[in-house]
Amino acid sequence: MMTVDVSEAGQEIEKLLALHPKGFDLSLDRITRLLDRLGNPQDRLPPVVHVAGTNGKGSVTAFSRAILEAAGLSVHVHTSPHLVNWHERYRLGRKGGRGELVSDPVLADAIRRVADANAGEKITVFEILTAVTFVLFSEHPADVVIIEVGLGGRFDATNVISSPAVSVIMPISLDHQAYLGDRVELIAAEKAGIMKRGRPVVIGHQEEDGARSVLVSIAERLGCPLSVYGQDFMAHEEYGRLIYQDEDGLADLPLPRLPGRHQYANSAAAIRAVKAAGFSPTDMEIEKGLTSVEWPGRLQRLTDGRLAAIAPKGAEIWVDGGHNPGAGQVIAETMANLEDRDPRPLFLIIGMINTKDPVGYFNAFKGLAEHVFTVPIRGSDAGIDAVALADDAASAGFKTSPASSVSEALTEIGDIFATGQQVPRILIGGSLYLVGDVLADNGTVPA
Structure with a gap:
């Protein structure tokens, strides 16, 4: 059964795909030029949680959003790729409730405006769609923004955020070697590119010691307040409950709704990230987030x-x-x-x-x-x-x-x-x- 995207936004994106190359072109020159023409909307965002990693990016994004929404905050979320519809990449926050995917007319209008600003110059569709993220999120009020990196970190189109509330690096393993390198240390260095001098960094559970060492070294060199899983925060299961620990003490929480033991560490990274970004969710709000979280297409x-x-x-x-x-x-x-x-x-x-x-x-x-x-x-x-x-x-x-x-x-x-x-x-x-x-x-x- 073949599905055809008949949405207005989908048709606008099809036009872009016919004009511009597919895939990634790792550089920030084109996206920077385009955003400058748009008035630099990336500089007019609420506090940003910026998330990179090989695996677990989507889960920590989903947990962070669920916890923040449980605290009554409005949360914009950018993820990629989408599963079925392009609209999934843009979730607009709603005060006191669950955010909603951007409506088709709003998304189509933003795409047209960004494409017009680009004026046919060489660019990838991903870069245009990333610029759309910043336009949408700057024009709709919210308390916080969560932005998931598309590929890598250092040269990813999302990496134009100069002062994130927190940069989060999730587990790193071999993937996209043609772009990022064939050793986890090289990939870690690329993903660490989202760290900004003096801004908080949360490093999720890393199976590879080499990746962890690279991430910690770069964060320390940049003077970033640093939280490392297994050292500064951690979580484990005990009698069917999730025990989370950081410098604030222990929290006795329900197991996450998302299945799999790996979600214990992912949810812990989200809790730590939300705190490092300057928010103070209560244990009850964290509990609500862990038990209401949704992340389609992942287990x-x-x-x-x-x-x-x-x-x-x-x-x-x-x-x-x-x-x-x-x-x-x-x-x-x-x-x-x-x-x-x-x-x-x-x-x-x-x-x-x-x-x-x-x-x-x-x-x-x-x-x-x-x-x-x-x-x-x-x-x-x-x-x-x-x-x-x-x-x-x-x-x-x-x-x-x-x-x-x-x-x-x-x-x-x-x-x-x-x-x-x-x-x-x-x-x-x-x-x-x-x-x-x-x-x-x-x-x-x-x-």
Whole structure:
């Protein structure tokens, strides 16, 4: 099933895509020039929480937003990429309540104004859409802004914020090596580019000591007030509760609504970031944030919808857009924890794009998954062919089957379990593009 974006904003973006190159061009010259023509809206924002990292950016953004909104604050949020609709990248805060995705007429108008200001000069579409972020967020009042980095940090188009309330660096692993380098230390140095002299920095849980050392060294050189996970703040589970600790003491909180043990550290980074940015949420407000948080397409459970109806009755279906080996490890850990509590055969339905490391991703699921179905990605022209991806899964030691679509893979899984065997657990993932297609086809579009 193919979805077509008929929104006014979507049509404006299609015009831009026809005029300007796709992808990233890591430099700040073009975005700086464009923002100057627009009156530098990035300098007229409320306090900014700026978030970078290989994995966990979206989760810490979602937790931070939920905690701040629970405190009654209005929160603008910029994320990328979107899953189904471009509007998902721009959430406008609402005082005393949950923010809402920007309306189509407002977004279309902002895109036209930014494109007019650019006057046809060389630029990427991502840079134009980032400028749209600053225009929208400067024109609509709010108490705080959360901005997620698109790629890297130092030369990302969002990195024109001169004085963030806090810069947050989440877990770093290998990804986008062609742009950022082939060692975690190099990638860490690029992501540390969002740190600004004398401004607070929060470093989330880092599996790689080399990445942590680079981040700490740069923050100290810049004289940044620094909070490091495992040293200045931390969190762990105890008797089914989340115990968070920082210099203010201990907080006994409910476990986060988002599944997976990795969310303990992600939620802790959000709590610390909100505090470092100058806000003082109460334990009750933090509790409300942790239990109300939403983050579509990241270990999201599909319980109903058009695609879910194709799966075997009673099957447990999860979707997650994680697409690199580091993400594979935390997703696999969550699947293993689910297996411990409720043993079921695990099937993977995976699609990936050609800039990723499929074998590294699949290796995380060794000993967990029974069978890998590989599918093409409709939402990207960089998708790996399903047969080639099946070869990658086979080289990692899995029984594999290429399929023409997610629905075909679900049907095949249904045929396997037609005889009344134990119903399976199914993970659909490997790409945010694939997850976006799945949510659209399932009829469960993010709002």
